[in-house]
Amino acid sequence: MNADLIKDVRRNNPLIHHLTNQVVMNFTANGLLAFGGAPVMAKAEKEAAEMASAADGVLINIGTLTPEELPAMIRAGISANRKGIPVVLDPVGVAATDFRKDAVKQLTDEIQFTAIKGNAGELAHLVSTPWEARGVDSVGDGDANEVVQSVAETFQTSAIITGKTDFIYTDGNLYTNDSGHPLLGKITGAGCLLGSIITACLSSGDAAKDSLLTAVSFYGHAAEFAAQQHNVTGPGSFSPMFIDALSLDPAQLQERKI
């Protein structure tokens, strides 16, 4: 983890334009605010390009996609590509329905993503590797390291598979991260908010490797920190403490006490 990169992000307070799912909008906005970014969320096609062109990064998450929202996503992504700002894809539940498969095909055809992140089942689907999924969750087991490399090479992007161990493939190299906590799997939107934090870190302009490893490592440490606060007794009380932890400095997270 590169603590200076987090300081840079917080100094820049990057404006991240989200086209994300309705379940996690509030949690994502609060998490990014705590981390040090500035969220904007808009989904009308008419303003997608203009909003993206004013932003420092764009996150596209298809969790509750409708046909009306897809053109807005495409316009925002193209606008981000033109401006040269990072644009990140979270293909939530892509393997669940044909509608999502087709949508992700269109998105990856039209937009050059800076990073694609998801669980193992979602990324496996993108490269036609069999994997057991269920709804929007990945439940199978397989060679995540091969999948993440394959996604990165197929879409000429950085790729991140999140899970107990996170797999990151960027610039021809594979990295792993083991920070994190099981409570992240008991709250909705933990993966979605990470997509937002990743986008914010990528906007720092540092090397993708530094940005991605810092984002996933910090995120996991914040979860570990939050989980061991004395007033956390389950996923409900974990959630606000996790938001608090996202606002701390890496050094504070290691002290393990607010």
Add this chain to the structure above:
Amino acid sequence: MNADLIKDVRRNNPLIHHLTNQVVMNFTANGLLAFGGAPVMAKAEKEAAEMASAADGVLINIGTLTPEELPAMIRAGISANRKGIPVVLDPVGVAATDFRKDAVKQLTDEIQFTAIKGNAGELAHLVSTPWEARGVDSVGDGDANEVVQSVAETFQTSAIITGKTDFIYTDGNLYTNDSGHPLLGKITGAGCLLGSIITACLSSGDAAKDSLLTAVSFYGHAAEFAAQQHNVTGPGSFSPMFIDALSLDPAQLQERKI
């Protein structure tokens, strides 16, 4: 309350497909996750049937319904009927507008609901019994036991009226439940999340009576438990503790201390 039924639900980790309102999506997802289910939320017509066919239960809640979402609800419900999984209706605010009345008429015409749940005013409206409502809240007083039986018989379903006392009518019998806490009435989505928990319990395959009574009884006890934690000082701090309580075992709820 049948503690084994809750264990069964948690072991099965049922995937519940929600077509629900935007106000409560996050709270519902977190509550169902804590309880032991797996939420998926999607509202595009194009994927509604496919998503429902992969699920263990479907919840339809019209709280922020739009005309675009209604066909998705109908498709998901029909798909659930075909697969033989439970499908539950929460007719939020049905008495408030003609749009909602017409929508519920279509839904009940096209879908055989396993259960219909709501407050007294909502269920009274379904069987044309006068009742005082206001916005999406029921404020009147009347013969809830007659209304719940009438709804059950009219729609050939189980029916649940929630309130200070819950009324449950299923398989020709009326039951009541008195667990609960006034703070449930001070947070948004308490009834909506209960719909999700009911759907999860119905997916257990146990008798409807057991599933419904277990769901409402456990839910109320979890609220009582949460309300008396020392750090709960109002509806805001109640909410995360309630989510925590939903993850506990029935025996733990009786000990009254996490």
Add this chain to the structure above:
Amino acid sequence: MNADLIKDVRRNNPLIHHLTNQVVMNFTANGLLAFGGAPVMAKAEKEAAEMASAADGVLINIGTLTPEELPAMIRAGISANRKGIPVVLDPVGVAATDFRKDAVKQLTDEIQFTAIKGNAGELAHLVSTPWEARGVDSVGDGDANEVVQSVAETFQTSAIITGKTDFIYTDGNLYTNDSGHPLLGKITGAGCLLGSIITACLSSGDAAKDSLLTAVSFYGHAAEFAAQQHNVTGPGSFSPMFIDALSLDPAQLQERKI
């Protein structure tokens, strides 16, 4: 602050119809419930007028506006004008895109707003005063007192600019409010929820000056109260305590301890 006005609002439990953004719906509903109002949120054009005609006030917030939602907002606002209930506009991020500019133009052309509230950049835009904005946030500095008066006179309404100091212009007079806490700027939807509280206070029928000053003053004091509770360690833990504080009496807020 007029403590009796807050008592009146709580006794009336006003039904406030929200056409608001998806990011803040849950937080707004819970905040208004805690304060003593009754939220309803609906956005279908087909029911907008009918829902508004049953309400005690209407709040229109364009934070995640889509073209489909605009006609519903207009119908709800016209319905509120006909019934003579307050209707409040929160032009979130209006300066960010042409789509929002056009939408606000239509809204202010068709609806006579009782109050227009926003940050300095948003209100400056409404009267074509240059101001630095970024996404949906106002970051510039300028003569807020001139802007607030200009908005009030241009749209024949009360106007409120929120910020470190709040500026309120109503009935030809300028007022300021200094209660508040920096943590309000670290959670999403703090301004949006204030719009809801303002609408509730305006529904009391008291003088606009009393309603507006009471709303902003109480809101800020509640934030100050919440921020100093011992278990608040950041924006995540602040949020539920702030909801709790909104349910307190003004006298309790001054004692500074729940």
